Amino acid sequence: MLFSYFDREKLLSKLKAEPFDLLIIGGGITGAGIALDAASRGLKTALIEKNDFAFGTSSRSTKLIHGGLRYLKQLEFGLVKEVGSERAVVHNLAPHLVVPEKMLLPLSEKKSLGYLITSIGLKIYDWLAGVRPEDQRRMLSKLQTLKREPLLRKEDVKGGAIYVEYRTDDARLTIEVCKKAAQQSATVINYVAAKDFVYQNGKVAGVKAVDVLTGEGFQVAAAVIVNAAGPWVDELREINQSKTGKRLHLTKGVHVVLPREKLPVKQAIYFDVDDGRMIFAIPRGRITYVGTTDTNYSGDKNNVTTSKADADYLINAVNLTFPSVNLTIADIESSWAGLRPLIHEEGKSASELSRKDEIFHSPSGLISIAGGKLTGYRKMAERVVDLVIADKFADRQLRGCETQRIKLPGSNFAGRRDIRRFTQKVYTSLKLSGFSEVTARYLVENYGKQAAEIFTNFESRAAQDDPELCLVRAELAFCVKHEMVVTLQDFFVRRTGLINFNIHKLIKWKKHIAEDFKSTFQWSEDRMEREVNALDLLILSVQNFK
Numbered sequence: 201m202l203f204s205y206f207d208r209e210k211l212l213s214k215l216k217a218e219p220f221d222l223l224i225i226g227g228g229i230t231g232a233g234i235a236l237d238a239a240s241r242g243l244k245t246a247l248i249e250k251n252d253f254a255f256g257t258s259s260r261s262t263k264l265i266h267g268g269l270r271y272l273k274q275l276e277f278g279l280v281k282e283v284g285s286e287r288a289v290v291h292n293l294a295p296h297l298v299v300p301e302k303m304l305l306p307l308s309e310k311k312s313l314g315y316l317i318t319s320i321g322l323k324i325y326d327w328l329a330g331v332r333p334e335d336q337r338r339m340l341s342k343l344q345t346l347k348r349e350p351l352l353r354k355e356d357v358k359g360g361a362i363y364v365e366y367r368t369d370d371a372r373l374t375i376e377v378c379k380k381a382a383q384q385s386a387t388v389i390n391y392v393a394a395k396d397f398v399y400q401n402g403k404v405a406g407v408k409a410v411d412v413l414t415g416e417g418f419q420v421a422a423a424v425i426v427n428a429a430g431p432w433v434d435e436l437r438e439i440n441q442s443k444t445g446k447r448l449h450l451t452k453g454v455h456v457v458l459p460r461e462k463l464p465v466k467q468a469i470y471f472d473v474d475d476g477r478m479i480f481a482i483p484r485g486r487i488t489y490v491g492t493t494d495t496n497y498s499g500d501k502n503n504v505t506t507s508k509a510d511a512d513y514l515i516n517a518v519n520l521t522f523p524s525v526n527l528t529i530a531d532i533e534s535s536w537a538g539l540r541p542l543i544h545e546e547g548k549s550a551s552e553l554s555r556k557d558e559i560f561h562s563p564s565g566l567i568s569i570a571g572g573k574l575t576g577y578r579k580m581a582e583r584v585v586d587l588v589i590a591d592k593f594a595d596r597q598l599r600g601c602e603t604q605r606i607k608l609p610g611s612n613f614a615g616r617r618d619i620r621r622f623t624q625k626v627y628t629s630l631k632l633s634g635f636s637e638v639t640a641r642y643l644v645e646n647y648g649k650q651a652a653e654i655f656t657n658f659e660s661r662a663a664q665d666d667p668e669l670c671l672v673r674a675e676l677a678f679c680v681k682h683e684m685v686v687t688l689q690d691f692f693v694r695r696t697g698l699i700n701f702n703i704h705k706l707i708k709w710k711k712h713i714a715e716d717f718k719s720t721f722q723w724s725e726d727r728m729e730r731e732v733n734a735l736d737l738l739i740l741s742v743q744n745f746k
């Protein structure tokens with residue numbers, strides 16, 4: 201498998217030399233899913249990503265593999281059924297990374313739907329999604345709801361419900377799917393951008409690409425090209441002169457991160473807001489994150505940030521729902537902002553737009569896919585690859601879609617109990633160096649069984665430095681070897697999520713880690729300075745709001 205920066209020359213040579221059956225533009229979850237599906241069916245597949253994998257929306261979601269309760273409100277039964285039943289499939293593919301999370305749905309006197317309607321709605325939700333009996337919804341009285349979450353405004357609560365969703369790390373899921381595609385012989389590379397298309401007899405036959413790290417231009421030949429560029433889908437359709445009919449409608453969604461002690465909710469909670477929307481508060485390790493907003497967006501797609509209005513909206517919503525917490529904007533320790541690449545529908549507001557995916561097949565043969573959810577990535581990929589095969593490879597002997605059985609890297613666990621045993625084993629060893637169980641859980645949830653390699657590396661350097669630094673260094677060594685890390689941000693944002701979930705740790709160790717990057721990749725002083733400056737600017741932008 202070639203999936204390290206040190207394989208870059210080989211990967212670039214392959215891209216330049218080989219005509220591919222399928223070339224995918226975009227290394228978010230959509231492109232990654234298509235690459236894995238296509239490669240596992242036997243298509244010669246390549247994927248290029250202009251930034252890092254998951255740089256776009258796929259590292260900025262609510263990080264839930266969820267059935268989409270709100271889609272039930274919008275009567276999108278088909279969507280609820282597909283994404284709902286897909287949750288269990290994705291959980292099985294990576295049970296350490298897609299973890300069941302009981303969600304509390306408080307019902308308020310003024311805002312929510314009635315108790316009976318919610319009860320029936322959740323029952324339909326369970327039925328459509330094929331939820332296992334033990335995980336099916338449970339309705340709660342007012343007292344039971346307040347016992348589950350004493351921070352709720354008591355006079356507002358009229359009851360509640362508990363139902364199950366799955367928590368994940370979107371960027372890590374994307375990277376594991378990319379890695380698995382590479383294991384299935386796909387040529388997968390980051391920091392290569394598609395700039396234009398190559399045509400033969402009016403049909404797309406390749407792309408003009410640029411190696412973003414060196415500026416070198418080259419061509420990649422492919423029988424079929426899929427545009428899975430998320431919020432950038434229409435830019436490529438424009439270059440292809442096929443942006444006719446439907447178009448994208450981008451909406452921004454923001455999450456803010458609070459220290460757990462500032463918002464100590466006892467479990468994940470999905471609550472109503474005054475404007476008719478709903479918001480999640482999700483505890484995760486030492487923090488609780490809250491989101492999301494949903495506003496129309498027309499700014500820079502490469503630099504989406506949290507505004508003061510976004511932060512105020514979320515802080516107000518929390519203060520109204522949990523009156524004793526009294527949060528201020530100064531309590532926010534980090535944030536992230538992303539764009540939903542939705543399909544425009546005339547006259548509909550941001551929140552009303554459907555989250556369904558759509559495929560556009562242009563007269564020049566370019567296949568573009570937009571809309572959709574992280575949760576539905578596998579089914580979206582299946583539909584796209586079915587279309588690719590029907591269009592160009594119908595006479596070829598290819599395997600059918602098997603991605604529902606292809607476990608992601610690090611997932612070889614025999615059930616939840618095995619994951620708990622493994623976590624306990626990691627914790628028992630880490631405890632000796634002063635780590636808490638949160639660290640063991642973080643390692644196992646992020647890397648699964650691959651955590652063993654990180655731990656072995658950690659042990660080999662444990663005597664040298666502060667144990668916390670040794671562990672981050674061991675993670676970096678793993679990510680360099682197996683996860684195509686190229687920049688400081690790749691590591692701190694999309695491999696470890698430290699910028700979101702433990703920004704203090706990032707700030708504490710960033711200089712040391714930058715030194716490791718410098719020696720590993722032979723960076724010049726100038727390159728290192730640029731990288732550190734870029735990271736510092738990012739830290740500023742996730743903590744300060746204009």
Ligand code: FAD
Nearest residue numbers: 226228229230250256257258261262264394430453574575
């Ligand atoms: P992206 O992740 O944006 O990937 C597209 C990639 O294409 C980018 O990395 C970009 O750099 C690359 N690219 C663009 N142009 C080029 C080019 N010319 N050459 C090469 N590469 C290029 N879904 C859920 O299921 N659960 C959730 O909890 C959830 N929460 C959400 C919350 C928010 C706030 C938002 C915004 C979305 C949420 N979603 C959720 C939806 C989900 O995150 C998206 O549907 C999904 O991540 C889209 O993935 P994508 O691969 O299509 O796009």
